[in-house]
Amino acid sequence: MTLLETHNINTYYGESHILRDIDLSVQHGEMVCLIGRNGVGKTTFLKSLIGLLEPRSGDIYLEGNSLNRMQPHQRARAGIGYVPQGREIIPYLTVEENLLLGMEALKGGLTAHRKIDSFIFDIFPVLRKFLARKGGDLSGGQQQQLAIARALLGSPKLLLLDEPTEGIQPNIVQDIESAVRRIINEKGIGVLLVEQHLHFVRQADRYYAMQRGGIVATGRTSDLSQVVVDKFLSV
Amino acid sequence: MQLILESLFNGVAIGSVLLIAALGLAIVFGLMGVINLAHGELMMLGAYSTYITQLIFKLPILMPFYNAYVIVAIAVAFLVSGVVGILLERSVIRRLYGNPLETLLATWGVSLILQQFVRSVPLAYGAGLIIALLLGLLLPIVLSKEFISNRYDRFIKLGSWSIATLIGVLTASGLSSSISKIGRASARNVDVTAPSWMRGGIDLWGITFPVTRLVIIVITLISVLSVTWFLNRSVWGIRIRAVTQNRSMSDCLGISTETVDILTFGIGSGLAGVAGVAVSLLGSVGPNVGGSYIVGCFMVVVLGGVGNLIGTVIASFSIGILTDLIGAGRLLTIWPDMPGPLASTVDFFATTSMARVLIFALIVIFLQFRPAGLFPQKGRMVEA
Numbered sequence: 001m002t003l004l005e006t007h008n009i010n011t012y013y014g015e016s017h018i019l020r021d022i023d024l025s026v027q028h029g030e031m032v033c034l035i036g037r038n039g040v041g042k043t044t045f046l047k048s049l050i051g052l053l054e055p056r057s058g059d060i061y062l063e064g065n066s067l068n069r070m071q072p073h074q075r076a077r078a079g080i081g082y083v084p085q086g087r088e089i090i091p092y093l094t095v096e097e098n099l100l101l102g103m104e105a106l107k108g109g110l111t112a113h114r115k116i117d118s119f120i121f122d123i124f125p126v127l128r129k130f131l132a133r134k135g136g137d138l139s140g141g142q143q144q145q146l147a148i149a150r151a152l153l154g155s156p157k158l159l160l161l162d163e164p165t166e167g168i169q170p171n172i173v174q175d176i177e178s179a180v181r182r183i184i185n186e187k188g189i190g191v192l193l194v195e196q197h198l199h200f201v202r203q204a205d206r207y208y209a210m211q212r213g214g215i216v217a218t219g220r221t222s223d224l225s226q227v228v229v230d231k232f233l234s235v
Numbered sequence: 236m237q238l239i240l241e242s243l244f245n246g247v248a249i250g251s252v253l254l255i256a257a258l259g260l261a262i263v264f265g266l267m268g269v270i271n272l273a274h275g276e277l278m279m280l281g282a283y284s285t286y287i288t289q290l291i292f293k294l295p296i297l298m299p300f301y302n303a304y305v306i307v308a309i310a311v312a313f314l315v316s317g318v319v320g321i322l323l324e325r326s327v328i329r330r331l332y333g334n335p336l337e338t339l340l341a342t343w344g345v346s347l348i349l350q351q352f353v354r355s356v357p358l359a360y361g362a363g364l365i366i367a368l369l370l371g372l373l374l375p376i377v378l379s380k381e382f383i384s385n386r387y388d389r390f391i392k393l394g395s396w397s398i399a400t401l402i403g404v405l406t407a408s409g410l411s412s413s414i415s416k417i418g419r420a421s422a423r424n425v426d427v428t429a430p431s432w433m434r435g436g437i438d439l440w441g442i443t444f445p446v447t448r449l450v451i452i453v454i455t456l457i458s459v460l461s462v463t464w465f466l467n468r469s470v471w472g473i474r475i476r477a478v479t480q481n482r483s484m485s486d487c488l489g490i491s492t493e494t495v496d497i498l499t500f501g502i503g504s505g506l507a508g509v510a511g512v513a514v515s516l517l518g519s520v521g522p523n524v525g526g527s528y529i530v531g532c533f534m535v536v537v538l539g540g541v542g543n544l545i546g547t548v549i550a551s552f553s554i555g556i557l558t559d560l561i562g563a564g565r566l567l568t569i570w571p572d573m574p575g576p577l578a579s580t581v582d583f584f585a586t587t588s589m590a591r592v593l594i595f596a597l598i599v600i601f602l603q604f605r606p607a608g609l610f611p612q613k614g615r616m617v618e619a
């Protein structure tokens with residue numbers, strides 16, 4: 001069964017029409033990349049998936065179940081992990097508390113789950129060192145790792161990653177890339193990635209290219225031609 | 236020296252009331268950005284709850300436990316103000332979310348309604364109404380956990396509300412027939428009499444500490460400690476802090492922000508109720524009693540900074556002590572041979588309302604120099 005499927009998503013900000021008839025799908029264990037220049041509507045699409053924005057029309061299905069009427073927290077519990085652009089770490093909570101909050105998406109939430117799975121520290125060892133520190137005091141790269149770890153602790157079926165390497169130094173980009181790869185291999189979850197780094201984009205199985213709020217090209221990343229890259233990535 | 240100590244003690248007692256109430260106000264403001272002008276009236280409800288509880292404990296069956304009524308009253312006041320606060324959030328504030336000005340006006344309107352309510356509705360009926368509301372809201376939650384299935388949801392709700400209404404009406408009529416004082420509406424102030432163990436004082440170092448005020452300080456201490464524990468250590472505390480700091484992301488993580496709002500508003504309002512118990516022990520209780528504390532609460536919140544416990548504690552005690560020093564004209568007693576002009580100025584401000592004016596002016600001046608209050612938030616996050 002398809003993990004994520006959207007049909008004709010149309011999202012507006014007030015009267016301005018941002019997303020136009022987006023059809024997209026992600027399979028289990030698949031990594032799909034959404035590319036496009038700044039301001040075309042990639043973040044808007046991810047926000048429509050998690051429920052922060054309500055599409056004016058269209059349908060979203062997770063494993064065949066409609067998410068249309070659900071609020072963000074219900075979608076999180078249904079199995080969507082969201083790592084937003086800008087990371088959105090809860091600033092005055094400690095790293096440990098931020099991680100704990102990741103488990104709110106599990107059945108029973110924090111009340112039933114109080115132990116942080118140590119596999120998180122395997123992937124991002126730096127987090128163990130900073131458990132007692134305030135989330136807002138971490139560096140950008142550390143916050144990004146924390147945001148991904150937090151989303152993973154909810155055992156999502158689908159992980160939404162919005163420009164996880166934006167403004168991060170190259171060696172941490174590498175860490176994050178291999179971490180995402182490893183998660184897909186070990187947990188078999190689907191990943192929808194919004195990304196500008198070509199190297200990371202090439203890790204994905206398929207791509208969708210977006211222009212002015214619509215999908216204008218799609219295919220296997222192995223077939224991603226230089227023309228498409230020049231057209232849709234701002235590098 | 237003794238005089239100073241005595242004045243400090245009185246100031247701390249007044250500050251304690253401000254502290255509990257301001258804590259509730261600040262929690263709600265921090266979470267939802269809502270300034271609840273009806274907070275003072277929630278205190279008033281707490282004070283009236285104490286009064287009713289006390290009268291109920293005078294009934295023959297409960298008379299043996301009369302000495303313990305204050306403890307029961309704290310729980311009752313917390314519940315009563317909490318339920319009314321939740322109702323206020325559900326019915327009014329929720330709809331005005333993101334419109335601070337409208338919220339301000341609406342909650343002010345609610346405060347007038349509540350004042351009129353205690354004037355024109357017999358207290359017994361008010362008590363019945365609140366019990367009905369409490370049961371109506373709680374029963375479905377408890378029952379649906381028992382049956383789990385949602386199929387009977389509607390019947391459970393309907394059933395609970397009818398049971399709740401029935402019990403409410405029975406309580407109202409029972410109370411009004413057995414306690415004649417609260418069977419008729421009255422706008423007059425009422426007095427709560429402290430149980431015998433709370434009358435009198437404890438003598439130490441030649442000073443008499445009134446027991447009521449000691450009790451108020453203890454109540455405050457317990458409230459502050461439990462709120463701190465709750466916010467910092469409990470699961471719901473983590474959720475509340477998360478929603479306070481980043482509502483939409485908390486939602487995306489799987490936290491039901493609606494439930495957090497209800498709970499927080501309930502606790503913030505419940506604290507107003509507990510403050511109301513203290514108010515009733517300090518003086519007589521009337522429909523306007525909330526208004527005389529609410530300004531002080533706002534001053535504490537502004538001065539201490541929202542979400543800053545130490546700031547709130549220091550601010551409320553300073554305001555409490557200043558109120559006592561200036562308002563009761565104690566400066567003159569402490570320093571009798573003050574030069575003439577100064578003495579007459581001090582004398583001029585030596586009433587409760589003039590003291591309030593002076594403190595308000597002092598705070599405005601203070602904020603000119605430190606706009607973020609006593610302890611501004613520091614760190615990386617603030618610049619971002």
Ligand SMILES: Nc1ncnc2c1ncn2[C@@H]1O[C@H](COP(=O)(O)OP(=O)(O)OP(=O)(O)O)[C@@H](O)[C@H]1O
Binds near residue numbers: 039
């Ligand atoms: N809150 C908002 N109100 C109105 N318009 C908005 C809002 N947020 C974004 N937009 C507009 O919607 C369009 C799409 O924005 P979006 O953030 O989805 O772009 P993006 O593809 O994620 O860009 P980037 O690569 O810079 O992150 C932009 O033209 C933007 O100006």
Ligand SMILES: [Mg+2]
Binds near residue numbers: 044
């Ligand atoms: Mg974006």
